[in-house]
Amino acid sequence: MDETTFAVLGTGGIGRRALEVSQHKDGVTPVAACDRNGVAVDFDGLDVDELLAATEGNIDSGPNDDDVAADGGAATGDGSTTTDDGETTVDSSGVKQHGEQRGVVASAQARPSDDPIQDVIDAGDGIDAVLLALPNYEHDFIPRTADRFVEGGYSGVLIDVLKRSRVIDMLEDRSDDLEAAGITFICGAGATPGFLTGAAALAAQSFVEVESVDIWWGVGLKSGYEDNRGTVREDIAHLPEYDLETARELSDEEIEEIVDDHDGVIEFEDMEHADDVLLERAGICDAADVTVGGILDVRSDEKPTTTTVSVTGTTFDGERATNTFELGDETSMEANVNGPALGYLKAGVRRNRAGEYGVFGPAELMPGF
């Protein structure tokens, strides 16, 4: 495959780690990065070391990181919160800022911008794929960002690491527009749904009928807790007593109380995760046969449980069995988000170059499974 160029929208946890991991991957070159304050573009390839060093501790975690990867994603996503009309909606309480300049502008490669997303769109001819590493301030934020790329005449790959089923539905509603624009949108390409639904799609290949897919994750988040408050808030929304709206309204103190009530270890069952709809889209099984749960420990960096994908089905010769995929406990959620995300990004570019447009889930990018 030819060289793939990509941009990151958002230089928080996911965006930064994607830039960093791309340094280790063949054939992917970061050429643009932005947050809400500015943008860096270099078609010869960004100097990732400089950009990360200059902006370290100078990033914006956003007021609320709903929807960005749970076991999934370091949800300290920054990103431009520029709205459709170009107005910026900065919640300054969410900004962690130690440098003189805000966010990405601290890098010598970046310049301030009133509309950094538009700057990326304007550079779109030289960008094969755009990783939307944005916090999802509102749950239609990513879909609305996709609209901007359509309106701006971009044709290439857009890829996110979201996990909520409802966001996939909103993107699906835009499928015709994305196809007409020549955009290939890959949704949910982080650890989960991305990595783990890919594993489920593979594991299902022994079977002619899949009975159940069980995705069970463990995350230890002690040292990352401060940077991942958005993830914790998002996860709390999955507890039976809460939903997205009530969790959004919780004060930090109330969240601390909930964490204390659970002694720092919160277990989740039957989460609303897009794994189900993405596996159904890929023809692996019915959405109803997918269950997602896990354990988050905010007081230890050790995973409280092993992240495991179990696929149970029946073989063509009538045997019932379970294939399993397990992640080593030492693999961080950041490692499990960004490696797969870049892999799916490259797969998306291949599809895009072949003229396949519209919305795809990670499992649909697996080999014809």
Added chain:
Amino acid sequence: MDETTFAVLGTGGIGRRALEVSQHKDGVTPVAACDRNGVAVDFDGLDVDELLAATEGNIDSGPNDDDVAADGGAATGDGSTTTDDGETTVDSSGVKQHGEQRGVVASAQARPSDDPIQDVIDAGDGIDAVLLALPNYEHDFIPRTADRFVEGGYSGVLIDVLKRSRVIDMLEDRSDDLEAAGITFICGAGATPGFLTGAAALAAQSFVEVESVDIWWGVGLKSGYEDNRGTVREDIAHLPEYDLETARELSDEEIEEIVDDHDGVIEFEDMEHADDVLLERAGICDAADVTVGGILDVRSDEKPTTTTVSVTGTTFDGERATNTFELGDETSMEANVNGPALGYLKAGVRRNRAGEYGVFGPAELMPGF
């Protein structure tokens, strides 16, 4: 993806099971099948039930099934042994024949042919992919069959389930010719290398550097022993005291002796398996970092050990870990060959339609990994 039509060359174990499993898969339609006696072609889709019923117990296991899938493949491959010049080289001792007509010709859909492979080539415009489910009588048999498709003007997908590194090399030597012909050749797409190197490619996504890939398989072959003598012979060639040539010269009695010496349970270490070169091709790790071994029990249908892929590496944030993929012990080798083979077949057709020609391993068909 559009509908995919495919042919099977060889209606032995792999060919028959591929036809059967395709009935359970969306979007793959078998339109041709041949063995050395005849050919069935129906562009509306073969009646698989009729073909399998009519030819049951009426197939040719070939004199020697070298190179066809170990844990891998039901190596009872039949196939035309028609040579390049159209002469048939029938070893009648290898034919199991209970019907009046030989092999596939027992089906009402088939007709006798002096050169069934040429018949499939002639029907090539309506065939997206050809599964080479042939016993590899000589280790260049599959490569020479590929030559025939090139010479015959076929442009589509050729796919095999071979496992020997040297065959991959022979196909690689033909890469330019295949590319010029517009052929996408997928090699080693059965259980191993296919299924398990795909799993290794996926499992590697947590890591920026892979230290080792260990593939360990278990096969219980009691009821399938008679149909899989070729596989057993092939496996014996992996024992330290033997190689392909000396194993080929063993009489059936000598093979029985070797099996008896091992009490029916033969353990293999450091097998020459194409997994290593295929993972290196896909950029996952160096070939030298891949080890393949396993245990074959010809006196039980229970697997003597669990088939496991272990990928050990280092994450971008410096942690060392092992991700694992395990197949349920109840999954038969036939199930683990044919599901993945059809998935890779569909992936190959997608590549072919996008204009990507040449030789590919299964791991290269994974999402940009």
